[in-house]
Amino acid sequence: MRTVDPEKVAAKRKQILDAAIECFARSGFHSTSTAQICAAAGMSPGNLFHYFPSKNAIIEAIAQDDQHGMAELIAHHAKTKDSLTAIENIAIAMMELCSDPTYARISLEVAAEALRNPEVGALLAANDTQVKADLQALLKRGIKAGQIDPTLDTSMAATWLIALTEGGIGRVVLEPGFKAKAHGPTLRTIIRRFLQIQP
Amino acid sequence: MRTVDPEKVAAKRKQILDAAIECFARSGFHSTSTAQICAAAGMSPGNLFHYFPSKNAIIEAIAQDDQHGMAELIAHHAKTKDSLTAIENIAIAMMELCSDPTYARISLEVAAEALRNPEVGALLAANDTQVKADLQALLKRGIKAGQIDPTLDTSMAATWLIALTEGGIGRVVLEPGFKAKAHGPTLRTIIRRFLQIQP
Structure with a gap:
């Protein structure tokens, strides 16, 4: 045996x-x-x-590995006590990941496939739901701690934090010479100004 | 004849x-x-x-029509005297356009194609450069008028305004039930807080 x-x-x-x-x-x-x-x-x-x-099983495994990677990335940065800084660090790490050329290419392929293949679509949507729930929990933690604007809708804010980081994918494809590392401070400024308690 | x-x-x-x-x-x-x-x-x-x-000629024509559409959209909203409001309105209009399901699908297809087809890639990059230049001009106008934070790097700010609006594409694919119209106010908040003169 x-x-x-x-x-x-x-x-x-x-x-x-x-x-x-x-x-x-x-x-x-x-x-x-x-x-x-x-x-x-x-x-x-x-x-x-x-x-x-099948080829589908391969693409599903790629999406699943991506889900695990995202969950680990978020869990790692969520350890930072200051929720606002934790969210900024997660967004920057996600943006840097998304803007890796191979990652960006695969993301576009998988996203295009998700539009036509319900199984792939369901996997990506589940991954997205998880990331959004994790960000929303961090937003609520930051509001409770008096670090994040309590008037924000945490669901919508989480959606746009994801949209911002995914924006890196488009930048890699469309902006020759885009360097994710150089854009970290700008992304941090956008997120900080958006989320912090307004004066 | x-x-x-x-x-x-x-x-x-x-x-x-x-x-x-x-x-x-x-x-x-x-x-x-x-x-x-x-x-x-x-x-x-x-x-x-x-x-x-050829099929390539068709996809190039689609990209060109998109370029003309974007230029018109920006020219229309740029007429608004208040540059900050003009930028917000452009971003919201672009986000609503990007999040139309057919537009989102075609955008993903064309972006994936751009990674492998240099002619399509060059067309998309040219379109992107134009949109970025238009947004940068509006940012500079707003800084001159004392409406926009003069400490911002206008090139990086323009890049992230585009990334934000393109984020709508990912939302349509990954967030079932995403309604662009409902997200307009949140997008406006993000942009206003990012760009306005800081207290």
Whole structure:
């Protein structure tokens, strides 16, 4: 009887997803064949099929990994006691992530796919709902602590914090030479002025 | 000798582009054939070819029409004397446009295509540069009039005004039930607090 080594499985899974991300970013989701992913990952179709039965399963796994990554990023920064600073740091980290060229390309591919594929759409919406709920909790914590304007609608504010960070994706595509790092202070100014108690 | 009626040419052109937008929004740029566009437009391939020699020419025309639309939208709102209000109105109008479901779908398709097709990428970047320059001019006008914070970097501020409005695209895709109209006041608050002279 063969035993399964969870570390080996995780490593193989990562190897496939990294290869798929590379292919999708280069050629787009629809123009990439499973044969191309196999070649990039250096494995046979039978082996790939063992981990992911379809291209859809791969794109769903990419979206799930993204969800875990976002949750970790938020949990890490939420430890900062000052809620306003925590939100600023999360937004800047998300913006920097979104504006990585490969991440931006994959995000556009996955978002376009979500419009036509209800399963992918549901996954992305679930991810978005989670990020929004986490930001809303931080906004409420900041209001309670007297750091954030209590007259703000926390649901709408959370929506626009996400929209702002996602804006980085468009900037990478449309503004040649856009450097996320250089824009951190401006993003912090926008968020601070928006959220702080108004004089 | 046949004479060309410019109005008829413009009407035919619009008929094709409307049909193409419908097809691209439904099936994506890559999965749409020129035969499908012909069927949707109710014309023969020869007739379509007369107006647009390739699918690329169609997508370029869509991007160009978008550029003209944006320029008109900005010119219209820029007439408002108060520069801060003008910028807010432009951002809200752009956000409402971006969050139209068909516009959002086409924008994602075209942006994804821009990553792989240098001609489309150059067109989108040129459009973006123009919008950014227009917004920057309004920011400078507002600073001169004592309405906008003179310590802001107008180039970075313009970048984030665009990023904010484009954020609407992500919201339409990821937040079921997102209503752009309901979010206008929040967007106005973010922009006003960001740009106004700080107390």
